[in-house]
Amino acid sequence: PPPELWASFRGRRLGGRELPLPHGYRGVLVRGEEPPPGRQGDPQERWVTVTGTFEVITEWGADAVPSPAGGLGLALQWGPLARAVSPGVPTYGAGTRGSP
Numbered sequence: 001p002p003p004e005l006w007a008s009f010r011g012r013r014l015g016g017r018e019l020p021l022p023h024g025y026r027g028v029l030v031r032g033e034e035p036p037p038g039r040q041g042d043p044q045e046r047w048v049t050v051t052g053t054f055e056v057i058t059e060w061g062a063d064a065v066p067s068p069a070g071g072l073g074l075a076l077q078w079g080p081l082a083r084a085v086s087p088g089v090p091t092y093g094a095g096t097r098g099s100p
Contacts, residue, residue: 002017002018002019003017004016004017004065005017005018005058005060005065007060012062012063013062013063014060014061014062014063015060015061015063015064015065015066016058016059016060016061016065016066017058017059017065017066017068018056018057018058019056019057019058019059019072019073019076020055020056021054021055021056021057021076022076022077022079022080023080024079024080024083025079026053026054026055027053027054027055027057028050028052028053028054029050029051029052029053029054030048030049030050030051031048031049031051032046032047032048033047033048033049034047035047057072059071059072059073
């Protein structure tokens with residue numbers, strides 16, 4: 001098992017453990033920005049820039065290290081499971097509208 005992590009926040013003890021993201025997944029850090037020049041009035045509501053990526057996430061629990069059988073560890077198992085039981089969403093070329 002991964003090593004336990006310990007910290008405190010506002011005087012409360014926190015236990016944590018690092019969890020790798022499932023194969024094929026990557027976490028991203030984004031920063032909201034103003035639309036690029038010439039794109040004012042674009043129907044896209046928000047513009048973001050990726051500022052970093054990560055492959056491991058830390059799960060924290062109050063006064064104890066979270067159990068591997070629940071919480072974030074369990075949630076991270078759903079991505080590969082969904083991929084295994086679903087054929088996926090078809091992609092269409094640029095400019096293609098409607099259904100196939």
